[in-house]
Structure formats: structure tokens, C-alpha cells
Amino acid sequence: MKKIIIPIFSLLIFSCSKDSTNESNDIGNNNPEFTANQSFSIEEHSAFESSIGTIKAIDKDNDALTYTIQSEADLIINENTGEITIGENTILDFETTPSISATISVFDGTTIVDEDITITLENIEEYAVLTAEQKELVDYFRYLTLWEDSNTLSAIQKWGAPMKIFLDGTISSDYRATVQSVLDQYNTLFNLGEFSITIVDTKAESNAHLYYGEAQEIEALWPDMYEIIEGKAYHGYAISSGTGLALNNSRIWISSPIETLLKHEIGHSLGLGHSNKCDEEKSFLCSTISPNNDFLDVEKEIIRFLYHEDMVPGTTAEELNNAVGNLILLR
Ligand SMILES: [Zn+2]
Structure with a gap:
């Protein structure tokens, strides 16, 4: 009996491989195929578990298909349906990452086929989706950073490099300690960027100059300031x-030891x-x-956002609502 079966079996292999295409790598199996030209997009700032879409693959043998996904972003795929959703750790920010790449694999029980996809992020108007409370934060950010109480700037100003303060005038050890305490409080608010303020020992290595003394002493030191305060x-x-869009120099006159x-x-x-x-x-x-008087909680938030690494010096009044809105939504 065996002698009969073997030739028939061989013939079967022969006839099968003669008819097979490149897509088939096993006896009688057709590889699963992804539907061509599928495109995926999602609005930035979409929440955890939002659906990006469903990838489609077919299998001529009607084998059950299993999907998996690999991506630098935290994306989840339903292994049975191919629906792709946003994982807990994915931050969708159009301004920093306008698209996400992923590789989808489909397995028909015999063969795995891969497909690279690109998910395009859609830019949104961040300010429009903020809550009333968040919009108040943006409004107060504008009020402070555009100096709306007095001259209303057309763009924000912030330092582009760390501030190094030289202490000058009548600096007692108590006052030095007050300065250090204030700087420590400020420095904890710069945790979203590279900025910091430190005391330096010489004027030569400083870019900020703090003078403690009577107003009269400013006349000789900084005549332009004295004209204003006289x-x-x-x-x-x-x-x-x-120079350019970023601040890089400051002169501060103080005549009282009050920390505020x-x-x-x-x-x-x-x-x-x-x-x-x-x-x-x-x-x-x-x-x-x-x-x-002290830092209000909302002002601590504003200082954090102003000195966030993504808040560009010179951000204009027109750009500000969405720029701050973006940081609020990413928080
Ligand atoms: Zn003032």
C-alpha cells in the first residue's frame, strides 16, 4: 500500500507547486493580503482608547487572521478585528510629531505578512477644546506675558539661556539667603525646560545684575533707570x-529686604x-x-508654561492661545 501512496503524494506536491504563485509558500495555503492603500489619521490630543481605524486584510482560504502591531508609540490593535486604538502612554501632539509609523503583522496560522503604515495627525485649534477654567488660565497667561496692564506687547518675552545673577550693593548675609530662597522657589517652577537662575560671584560671568541700595545710588550706576524711578x-x-526674540540681560534694583x-x-x-x-x-x-503677597497657584502654572521648552521666545499674541492650550492639553 505504501508504495502506491508515496507516488500519489509526490504528484500532488508537484501539481500544487506548479500552480502556486509567489504569494503561497506552503502546500495549499494562500498568504493573507493587506488591502492596498489604506490610510489612517486621527486628531491630535485624542484620548486613550480612541479608535484610529481598522486595518483590512483578506485571506483566500478564509483562514482566521490574527493581527499584531509594532510602533514606537503606544498603539493597541484588536488581534481579531484589526481595529487600532490609542494606548495609555501615547501623546498625540501635531506640533512635535505630525505622524506616527507602525508595522502591522497579520498571521493566518501559517504565514505572517507585514505592512508598514503611517498614521497622520490632524492639527486642531487647541484653545477651542479647552474648558472654561483652562481658557481662564490662557487669558491670565496673556495678561501677564503680554503686559496687558500697561503697554500690551505683540509677542511674549522670555530668557533663551540660564540667568546668572551678580549681587551688588549692600548685600548682607541675610539678604543673600533671601535671594537664594527666592531663586530656589523659582527654580522648582522651571521643571519643564532647561532654564534656571543661579548666583554668580563676578559681574564678568553674569547676565543679570541685582543692586541693593537707595534710589539715589542708581543715578550713577544706571542713569536710564534713574530717570524712570527718580x-x-x-x-x-x-x-x-x-537680542533677537529672547531676553539675555537684566538689571534689577531693590531697596527693601522684603522677599515679595x-x-x-x-x-x-x-x-x-x-x-x-x-x-x-x-x-x-x-x-x-x-x-x-505671593505666587498664586495659577501663576506657578503660568511660569512653568512660559519656561516650558516648547514655549518659543517671541510667540506672538495670535499664536499664544493655541500654544498655551497645547501645553495645557499635554499636561
Ligand atoms: Zn512691578
């Missing part, structure tokens, strides 16, 4: 300047104008301050 009830003043005053003037140096939260809430940026 005869006024100011206790401090700050002037920052820059230093916070206030450094706030100006960093690119923040006066606050309008001065009745119920006691902002450190009010034009009139008492020692009780």
Missing part, C-alpha cells in the same frame, strides 16, 4: 533686554507684567504689594 514711590525696578519685592522684580525680569489679581487674591505681581 521722585517716584518705587521700591524696586527691573529692566530686561535681549524680590520675587516681583525677578518676575518682571523673566518677562511677566503686573497682575490684576490684587483684591481677593494677593498676587506677587500686583503693582502694590505687601509681604503677604
